[in-house]
Amino acid sequence: MKKFSVTAKAYSDTTAADLLAEKCAKAGIELSKIKIKNLMKQGACWTKSAKPERIRKAKYEIKRGQTIKLYVDPNIAEFDMSTVECLHETHHYGVYYKPAGLLCQGTKYGDEYTIIREIHKRTGREPFLIHRLDKETAGVMMIAYTKKAARAFSQQIKNHKIQKTYQAEVKGKPEKAKRLESVIDGKNAILEYEVKKYLEKTALVEVNLITGRKHQIRIQFTELGFPVMGDPRYGKGNVNDTGLALIASKLVFDDPWRSGNLVTIEVPQDKRLF
Template sequence: MTNKFTVTAKAHTDMSAVDLLASKCEKSNIELSKIKIKNLMKQGACWTKSAKPERIRKAKYEVKRGQTIKLFVDLNIQEQDMSELKCLHETHHYGVYYKPVGVLCQGTKYGDSYTILRELHKRMGREPFLIHRLDKETSGVMIIAYTKKGARAFSQQIKDHKIEKTYQAEVKGHPPESKRLESVIDGKEAILEYTVKKKLEKTSIVEVKLITGRKHQIRIQFTELGFPVMGDPRYGKGNGNDIGLQLVASKLSFDDPWRSGNFVTVEIPKEKQLF
């Protein structure tokens, strides 16, 4: 059995989702027990096959005659400790959270159990809204909206570049003391400014002000500069280590949309910072 595969089952008569999938697995010589199938469903790996696919989490979900469902199986998904996901600042409309390394912001078709959105949904009993993302390998502070009104307000602030994002990174070598980096990533303008805060023997600790928010922007631009982020598994050469990506979203600053003139700054705990 491969580590990642899909089980597609069509109901020829009304029956529960778990029974339908178990029957399909047995006929296809796929070694998945009913208990394993139930766990995968709880983890958000089962979907309706329709114009707008929806997750099926309950094993007793009744699949109607002619309906097709799909189970996406990834045997490499590991449990994550979600206890380090903590709220640092909160109002009725939003919360600012610390995201630990290894935790995804949102799920994939293979599941969403160990993600910020699913974890907060379970904690609060209502669906939260993702405003921006951090890479799986990156820890740090991020905003989660609790209401649609909050999601709209912060999405507009991000579009207008009104949310100040500060990062800390350990990079290979000793770059210039401060610099503004401008380049193009995926056809879009990418801008950041950084300042060296501490020089070590073979590396430097820098503070980065992100002007734009492109995917992997800091990692890409420091690699282009010749000083890749330490521990980056994707970008750079000679920057490997034993402790993982040394990139932290350390601070967010923004205007509270519901408290005029109230400028909010939230930093991650001191022990999580690089300097």
């Protein structure tokens, strides 16, 4: 089913849900008021302004002359958010396990099934992304709970002070260990890997990510001729039945509030590739 949007302008003071329901009724759009309220809760309603803001409350007051917009994507599937696990937490930040298939943050169509929204609901605090994982990639993610923590960890990322380790299964048999350097989107991309085990037609590798470019591991191993198994976007002949065989397995970082205290967080054993 196709995505669509509903734009509604208020000609008198009203509520967001009433305005959208009236607009849908007049336009012959089959969206019940209950469905509209659910979409609003899921973060799909926005003010139409220079700086759009999400409207989640059905009774949000809309003044005469204001315009709001509801974005509808019928293809968004429910996700079992109980599979998001907190692995380590302090007052300033948390490290979480993000399962494969879950977005880090939302879009204009909503943010209900994202790790950032889930953490906000659990903690009641505004979370800040320090780094991202692809939707298809499972693994450890650091989330800051304060702007101060976000700045501190962002600086560590910038200075390559946070060690990010991945596990992957790649097609073929690459050489035992190698440093890969290339350019992705005009920026240097560097990683180092070591083969941990050769299988019949694939290899299990551990990757130390030096830089953090979008899809970096997936792109660089494809360029090398050994694409990640199960990758829906990169490589040929690397289809499998279990999805992308790539996991962010470990984070090592310095806790800014305990200077010199290196913290190591790994995914649970049952979620690792090896």
